[in-house]
Structures are given as structure tokens and as C-alpha cells.
Amino acid sequence: MKSTRFSLLVNDRKREFVAESDATLLTVLRDSLGITSPKRGCNQGVCGSCTVLVNDRPQRACLTLAATCQDKRVTTIEGFAGDSLMTALQDQFQRCGAVQCGFCTSGVLISAYKLLCESPEPTAKEVKANLSGNICRCTGYQKILDGVLKAAEEHRSERESERD
The missing domain is CATH 3.10.20.30 (Beta-grasp domain)
Known part of the structure; x- marks a missing residue:
């Protein structure tokens, strides 16, 4: 080649x-x-x-x-170093126990980041659909789903407080 x-x-x-x-x-x-x-x-x-x-x-x-x-x-x-949305995702993944071995984590975080950029208030159904292309064999999906939804909420709250 x-x-x-x-x-x-x-x-x-x-x-x-x-x-x-x-x-x-x-x-x-x-x-x-x-x-x-x-x-x-x-x-x-x-x-x-x-x-x-x-x-x-x-x-x-x-x-x-x-x-x-x-x-x-x-x-x-x-x-994404220093990016507030990615920081919120990483923090919530840690808090929700959405990380075990970490193998899938960077791919899941990037997919979740893109979703939250396009849809800052996603439903659980939207998060599940968006992350359907990311396989996690350790943690299970509920903790990941919880982490994404809580990060979305945290990021919205931060943006709203910045506007005030």
C-alpha cells in the first residue's frame, strides 16, 4: 500500500x-x-x-x-478540556456511576455531547435513541441515561444563572 x-x-x-x-x-x-x-x-x-x-x-x-x-x-x-457542557457530562457520569471500565466512555460522552448541543432538553427516549450506537458491557444503560439527563439539567441551570 x-x-x-x-x-x-x-x-x-x-x-x-x-x-x-x-x-x-x-x-x-x-x-x-x-x-x-x-x-x-x-x-x-x-x-x-x-x-x-x-x-x-x-x-x-x-x-x-x-x-x-x-x-x-x-x-x-x-x-473538550474546559468545555462546560463536557465538564457537566463528565461530572454527572461520575456521580451517577455511569463509568466502570471506561472503555466505552469517550465515545458515549462525545455522542451525548453532540445530542445536548442540538437538543439541550432531551427526553429519555431521545437520549436512548441517540446513544443506541454506543455499546456498554459493564455499567448498563440506566446510569448512563441518568448521567446525560442530569448533565443536561445542570448545564441548563448554569446557562440560566449566567443570563441573570
Whole structure:
């Protein structure tokens, strides 16, 4: 396979690297750039543990060719440092016991983040539908659901108090 030079904006930082032209975004993030939060789970796009944002849209990094991300914005969980919504999600996941082994957590958090950006007051049904592409084998889904709903409530309260 032919190696190609790529350029990505990863977590707001331009990153250049050489990889096989058929390399997945997951392989590049983990093996070339050392970003290990997206996990290599099923390698079939089913489990969601490799979910990242590409130009603010959730993508399965194991199915996305790195070449298709040339000059695009890629955001992993590390790219949310200091973000109040992500902080609320992480805090509520911890409080609700929505994390056990942590393997699925970054993908679940990114999916939940995107949902709350688009729908700040989701119903339990909407959260379940949105997270249906993220598999958790340890925690079970009720604690994750509770964490997302409580984070949404916390974030809304913070935004309302900022307006006052």
C-alpha cells in the first residue's frame, strides 16, 4: 500500500503525518498521533467506542478513512478540556456511576455531547435513541441515561444563572 502525507486539525492543533492511504482515522489517531481515547473495539462501526467528531459531526473513526479527513477538524475527548457542557457530562457520569471500565466512555460522552448541543432538553427516549450506537458491557444503560439527563439539567441551570 502507498504511504501518503496527511494534515488534520486534531483538537485545534494542526497535525501532519505519513500513513498508508487506506489507514483509518482510528489507526492514525492511536498509532501515529498517540491519542488513545478513541478505542479500538469492534472495528466494524457497531460499538461506538471509537466515536470522534469530524467537523462537529460524530463519526466512527474505525470506519472513516484518514484520507477523507484531510484538512478537517477532528475532536477527541481531549479536545473538550474546559468545555462546560463536557465538564457537566463528565461530572454527572461520575456521580451517577455511569463509568466502570471506561472503555466505552469517550465515545458515549462525545455522542451525548453532540445530542445536548442540538437538543439541550432531551427526553429519555431521545437520549436512548441517540446513544443506541454506543455499546456498554459493564455499567448498563440506566446510569448512563441518568448521567446525560442530569448533565443536561445542570448545564441548563448554569446557562440560566449566567443570563441573570
